[in-house]
Amino acid sequence: MTARFRPVAGYMVFVAVLLTVPAVFTRVPFYTLSTAVLMVLLAIGALGLVPLTGLARQVSIGQAAFYGIGGYTSAVLTVRYHVDPWWGLLAGVVLAAAVAWSLGAVIFRAQGHYLSLATLAFGLAVAALVNELPVTGRNAGISGLPPLRILGASLTTDLPFYWLCAGLLLVATVAVHLLLRSPVGSALTAAGDSPIAAAAAGIDISALRRTAFVVSAVLASVAGSGYAHWFRYVDPSMLGLLNSVQLLIIITVGGRESVWGAPLGAFTVVTLAEVVRGRLPGSEAGAELTAYGVVLVLSLLLLPRGLAGLPAALRRRARGAR
Amino acid sequence: MEHIPGYVLIGLSTGTTYAVIGLGIALVYQVSGIINFAQGDFVMLGGLTFAFTAEQGAHPVVAAALALTVTAGCGAALHLAVLAPARDAGHDRLIVLTIGASILIQGSAVLVFGADQHFAAPFGGDRQFQAFGVSISAQYLWCAAAAAAVAAAVWALLSRSQTGRAMRAVAADRETARLMGIAPLRMGLIALLLAAVLAGIGGVVLAPIQPPDATAGVPLGLKGFTAAVLGGLTSPLGAIAGGLVVGVVEAVVTGLVSSGYRDTIVYGLLVAVLLVRPGGLLIAAVRERL
Amino acid sequence: MSPAVFEVQDLTVRFGGVTALDGLSLRHDSGGVVGLIGANGAGKTTFVNVLSGVVRPARGRAFLDGRDLTGLAAHKIARAGLTRTFQNLRLFGSLTVLDHLLVPYGARNHGRQRALALLAEVGLAGTESRRPAELAYGEQRRLELARALALDPRIVLLDEPLAGLAGSESDELLSLFGRLRDGGTTLLLIEHDVPSVLRISDRVLVLDRGRLLADGTPAEVASDPEVRQAYLGDDDVRD
Numbered sequence: 045m046t047a048r049f050r051p052v053a054g055y056m057v058f059v060a061v062l063l064t065v066p067a068v069f070t071r072v073p074f075y076t077l078s079t080a081v082l083m084v085l086l087a088i089g090a091l092g093l094v095p096l097t098g099l100a101r102q103v104s105i106g107q108a109a110f111y112g113i114g115g116y117t118s119a120v121l122t123v124r125y126h127v128d129p130w131w132g133l134l135a136g137v138v139l140a141a142a143v144a145w146s147l148g149a150v151i152f153r154a155q156g157h158y159l160s161l162a163t164l165a166f167g168l169a170v171a172a173l174v175n176e177l178p179v180t181g182r183n184a185g186i187s188g189l190p191p192l193r194i195l196g197a198s199l200t201t202d203l204p205f206y207w208l209c210a211g212l213l214l215v216a217t218v219a220v221h222l223l224l225r226s227p228v229g230s231a232l233t234a235a236g237d238s239p240i241a242a243a244a245a246g247i248d249i250s251a252l253r254r255t256a257f258v259v260s261a262v263l264a265s266v267a268g269s270g271y272a273h274w275f276r277y278v279d280p281s282m283l284g285l286l287n288s289v290q291l292l293i294i295i296t297v298g299g300r301e302s303v304w305g306a307p308l309g310a311f312t313v314v315t316l317a318e319v320v321r322g323r324l325p326g327s328e329a330g331a332e333l334t335a336y337g338v339v340l341v342l343s344l345l346l347l348p349r350g351l352a353g354l355p356a357a358l359r360r361r362a363r364g365a366r
Numbered sequence: 367m368e369h370i371p372g373y374v375l376i377g378l379s380t381g382t383t384y385a386v387i388g389l390g391i392a393l394v395y396q397v398s399g400i401i402n403f404a405q406g407d408f409v410m411l412g413g414l415t416f417a418f419t420a421e422q423g424a425h426p427v428v429a430a431a432l433a434l435t436v437t438a439g440c441g442a443a444l445h446l447a448v449l450a451p452a453r454d455a456g457h458d459r460l461i462v463l464t465i466g467a468s469i470l471i472q473g474s475a476v477l478v479f480g481a482d483q484h485f486a487a488p489f490g491g492d493r494q495f496q497a498f499g500v501s502i503s504a505q506y507l508w509c510a511a512a513a514a515a516v517a518a519a520v521w522a523l524l525s526r527s528q529t530g531r532a533m534r535a536v537a538a539d540r541e542t543a544r545l546m547g548i549a550p551l552r553m554g555l556i557a558l559l560l561a562a563v564l565a566g567i568g569g570v571v572l573a574p575i576q577p578p579d580a581t582a583g584v585p586l587g588l589k590g591f592t593a594a595v596l597g598g599l600t601s602p603l604g605a606i607a608g609g610l611v612v613g614v615v616e617a618v619v620t621g622l623v624s625s626g627y628r629d630t631i632v633y634g635l636l637v638a639v640l641l642v643r644p645g646g647l648l649i650a651a652v653r654e655r656l
Numbered sequence: 657m658s659p660a661v662f663e664v665q666d667l668t669v670r671f672g673g674v675t676a677l678d679g680l681s682l683r684h685d686s687g688g689v690v691g692l693i694g695a696n697g698a699g700k701t702t703f704v705n706v707l708s709g710v711v712r713p714a715r716g717r718a719f720l721d722g723r724d725l726t727g728l729a730a731h732k733i734a735r736a737g738l739t740r741t742f743q744n745l746r747l748f749g750s751l752t753v754l755d756h757l758l759v760p761y762g763a764r765n766h767g768r769q770r771a772l773a774l775l776a777e778v779g780l781a782g783t784e785s786r787r788p789a790e791l792a793y794g795e796q797r798r799l800e801l802a803r804a805l806a807l808d809p810r811i812v813l814l815d816e817p818l819a820g821l822a823g824s825e826s827d828e829l830l831s832l833f834g835r836l837r838d839g840g841t842t843l844l845l846i847e848h849d850v851p852s853v854l855r856i857s858d859r860v861l862v863l864d865r866g867r868l869l870a871d872g873t874p875a876e877v878a879s880d881p882e883v884r885q886a887y888l889g890d891d892d893v894r895d
Binding site: 227230231233234236237238240241242243244245246247248249250301 | 708709710729730731732734735739740742746747748749750751755756758759760803804806807
């Protein structure tokens with residue numbers, strides 16, 4: 045198979061997997077359709093980190109803020125103002141993009157690795173704010189969100205909602221893939237490999253990083269809105285630090301330089317959480333956190349390109365052995 | 367308004383702990399260029415080990431010694447098992463590695479100590495003192511004394527000892543330091559070990575005032591970052607000043623506005639500092655001195 | 657008077673307590689090859705870093721064709737026509753050779769053809785789909801050069817382009833510099849290999865502790881007693 049046809053084959057496999065998930069997940073232990081929906085939503089959120097963290101090598105620890113902005117915008121607009129859920133989702137996207145753009149406009153002026161610190165603090169500040177503001181329902185959150193509707197049909201059960209999310213994931217994957225293949229993708233890679241040399245080659249790295257940051261915010265917001273309309277309820281735990289870290293783990297374990305890293309990582313991380321839950325001694329939270337930490341550290345040390353990089357690594361090894 | 371002096375006093379008291387945390391963050395960043403997101407968890411680990419051991423009936427001095435041993439061991443393990451093997455990885459991967467270490471420490475702490483808070487008695491009994499119309503736990507004097515002691519010790523180490531000079535050389539120019547026979551990796555280990563011990567001390571003296579649980583490290587670490595960034599991120603003395611500023615802002619906001627918006631404002635302060643002046647607000651004043 | 661190709665006025669750079677460039681002023685009116693020599697720590701790389709926007713000067717200004725570059729972001733300086741190479745190679749490890757040139761060309765028309773032509777010109781034809789790690793050292797140096805040329809610069813700052821190259825490779829590169837000069841590009845050549853600099857340059861600058869020690873034709877500089885004593889002394893060609 046030549047390199048040229050590999051993406052096409054990749055999409056064929058991907059679509060086949062997405063199509064068979066409902067049949068498989070209803071027949072095997074500890075996987076359910078809800079797990080599938082969760083995996084797909086997390087994959088959509090994590091996908092945005094491929095250009096930002098994978099290519100431009102900028103670490104954001106505040107993605108849960110954008111996830112929360114999506115979820116809460118949907119909740120506030122649909123519950124308090126009876127706006128159509130799709131418009132709520134779109135408004136969340138616009139708000140998340142605007143916030144990321146403004147934050148990025150200033151933060152990327154500076155060289156260095158301030159994005160991780162700034163996003164961490166930003167995420168926690170937004171979380172604390174949501175916990176206090178009357179309009180976001182303080183710590184009680186907002187309940188009673190309407191379901192998303194397509195062609196007049198309400199998506200109230202897991203199966204139709206899964207199909208919707210799978211479709212969104214496919215569209216998002218193609219979109220991010222096209223971005224990676226475009227000159228912007230090469231420029232992002234160049235800026236990640238050597239920011240100084242990239243600037244010397246005429247690339248505006250601040251603008252480029254900001255673009256990637258906005259893309260990541262938009263996808264996190266879509267995932268957050270989707271989650272809110274599926275769960276029909278939002279509360280401040282959506283903006284928890286662990287949700288930001290979880291997206292980072294997903295993309296690291298799955299492979300941050302490839303669009304396939306997001307679904308692979310989401311599958312692995314959700315599976316891991318299901319496996320350790322109730323099987324390790326002590327409380328659930330402790331087991332889950334420990335497992336996350338171990339997987340994150342081990343994958344960084346042993347598999348720097350993640351699961352998606354495994355085939356290439358094996359090919360290289362095979363070639364080297366010959 | 368007449369309460370402000372009291373709030374400032376409370377802020378300075380809590381700020382000493384943030385100063386110690388920020389000092390550790392600045393040390394590690396200066397020497398190895400790594401933003402250590404596990405620093406707050408070292409504080410949590412020290413405090414939790416101390417409180418838990420003391421609850422089991424151990425003498426406080428024994429409990430404190432054990433707490434410092436555990437944090438130091440954890441710091442050394444973080445460097446040797448995680449950061450050193452990845453030394454050729456990019457800065458971004460090192461950041462994610464310390465985040466992994468952070469949640470690993472939190473998870474292990476829950477598994478070992480449980481998810482609940484643990485309590486330690488204040489050193490020398492539960493006493494309060496009054497000043498400017500506020501009542502402050504005498505334990506804060508221990509916090510302040512610990513902060514002053516570690517600040518003096520770090521200053522002496524950096525400016526008076528051969529090791530300290532080597533660490534500063536690595537901070538100034540890694541390659542040149544390497545050519546002069548200094549191993550940056552070893553200096554990184556010393557810096558991280560030192561930061562872990564500092565965090566452990568901070569955790570121990572803070573435990574009687576803020577009973578720790580496994581999640582206590584995140585907010586403390588964040589305030590430590592704010593302190594370090596205010597001080598310019600590479601300046602240990604700047605971090606100490608930054609810690610006191612964070613403490614005062616936090617106490618005054620809590621007193622005058624509302625405790626509910628405290629976190630929003632303190633974290634917002636970090637965002638604002640990073641946006642406005644990533645080089646740090648206090649750096650100009652202290653740069654020449656260290 | 658028409659504006660100089662490049663001009664710096666009173667350029668001063670300090671790192672902490674060290675003054676790396678100390679009120680440097682010079683102008684260059686015609687094209688050709690300008691050699692810049694000086695001992696380690698004389699300020700050569702700092703000069704390149706200031707002109708290319710990596711380091712901000714404490715004082716002073718820099719102009720390209722009369723346009724003030726001082727304080728501009730690095731990418732704007734590059735697009736304005738001043739590009740550079742790096743002493744320690746800074747290639748994009750994840751990108752192919754061709755992509756290295758498509759990055760500066762961006763989505764511009766005919767970017768691909770021009771990139772291929774440029775690769776052929778620097779002797780890298782046939783390596784388009786390789787990555788830097790798969791290139792020989794000399795080829796990596798030439799890729800750096802090609803990337804700096806991709807923006808059609810007025811002037812290229814070459815920071816020790818011959819370092820680590822074997823004699824034949826370095827001769828090839830020097831003849832390429834000659835062709836570039838004949839094509840109208842001004843080259844600022846920083847080199848430790850003083851004989852090569854004296855051979856190819858039209859004008860030679862000698863930096864010493866952030867100041868201009870000598871300035872003239874290769875013959876003038878080579879016979880300058882101060883330069884001979886400070887820098888070209890038989891046993892004292894410091895590395």
